[in-house]
Amino acid sequence: MSNIIEMKNIHKFYKNGDESLEALKGVSFALEQGEILAIMGSSGSGKSTLLHIVGAMDVADEGEIYLNGTKEEKYGVEPDATRIRYENIGFVFQDFNLIQDFTVEENVSLPLILTGEKTKEIRRRTKDILEMVGIGEKGRNPVTNLSGGQRQRVAIARALINNPKILLADEPTGNLDEQTAAGIIELLKRTAHEMGKCVIVVTHSKFLASEADEIIQIKDGKIEWQNI
Numbered sequence: 373m374s375n376i377i378e379m380k381n382i383h384k385f386y387k388n389g390d391e392s393l394e395a396l397k398g399v400s401f402a403l404e405q406g407e408i409l410a411i412m413g414s415s416g417s418g419k420s421t422l423l424h425i426v427g428a429m430d431v432a433d434e435g436e437i438y439l440n441g442t443k444e445e446k447y448g449v450e451p452d453a454t455r456i457r458y459e460n461i462g463f464v465f466q467d468f469n470l471i472q473d474f475t476v477e478e479n480v481s482l483p484l485i486l487t488g489e490k491t492k493e494i495r496r497r498t499k500d501i502l503e504m505v506g507i508g509e510k511g512r513n514p515v516t517n518l519s520g521g522q523r524q525r526v527a528i529a530r531a532l533i534n535n536p537k538i539l540l541a542d543e544p545t546g547n548l549d550e551q552t553a554a555g556i557i558e559l560l561k562r563t564a565h566e567m568g569k570c571v572i573v574v575t576h577s578k579f580l581a582s583e584a585d586e587i588i589q590i591k592d593g594k595i596e597w598q599n600i
């Protein structure tokens with residue numbers, strides 16, 4: 373099967389006055405539809421930098437990025453970056469990043485409302501995705517009434533509502549207890565294996581990594597080992 377996303381020899385430098393730090397030193401990987409990749413590594417190794425580049429939230433200084441088999445010359449560069457993110461990518465963060473004053477439904481449907489989708493279609497898709505993530509009965513609740521695990525499910529639903537091919541998650545179970553985390557891991561696996569998404573998860577959880585199809589261990593900006 374063909375790759376949805378391929379990163380080739382990615383380098384990233386952070387410049388701070390005269391100082392330059394090479395946060396990524398030639399990282400490569402590729403993912404097919406329906407695969408889940410875990411990115412591991414100690415703090416400061418470059419995991420979030422890599423995820424931001426995959427997510428077109430930041431630009432690589434060297435290397436090539438292929439999306440659906442096509443080389444994207446301006447992957448992280450506006451205005452292409454916004455289009456690439458909108459059409460292809462959903463994000464989930466450790467601290468959920470939900471809008472506190474909104475209900476579950478409002479948080480999840482927001483990306484569709486912003487695109488001017490019809491109300492009936494927004495309702496249908498929001499209902500479907502909330503059911504898929506296991507909180508079908510919570511739509512009218514304010515997100516502040518929800519547990520941490522439920523909030524993360526809302527965030528995953530919001531990330532999936534635009535039907536992206538790639539779901540990125542930066543330590544999505546970092547703020548959750550072990551049992552709650554296990555439920556989220558199960559959901560991420562279903563997102564990959566049943567919905568056919570590419571799921572890329574930065575994690576410290578050995579359990580999460582053991583459940584992934586592929587694992588990359590990053591050390592000091594380089595892939596130290598991978599199970600591919």
Ligand code: ADP
Pocket residue numbers: 386387388393395413414415416417418419420421422
């Ligand atoms: P991780 O997510 O694995 O903890 P990061 O990707 O956040 O690692 O960081 C990798 C390295 O790049 C670290 O040395 C960090 O201090 C540095 N770094 C990250 N973001 C920036 C930035 N915006 N400006 C300068 N240095 C940064």
Ligand code: MG
Pocket residue numbers: 419420421
């Ligand atoms: Mg990080």
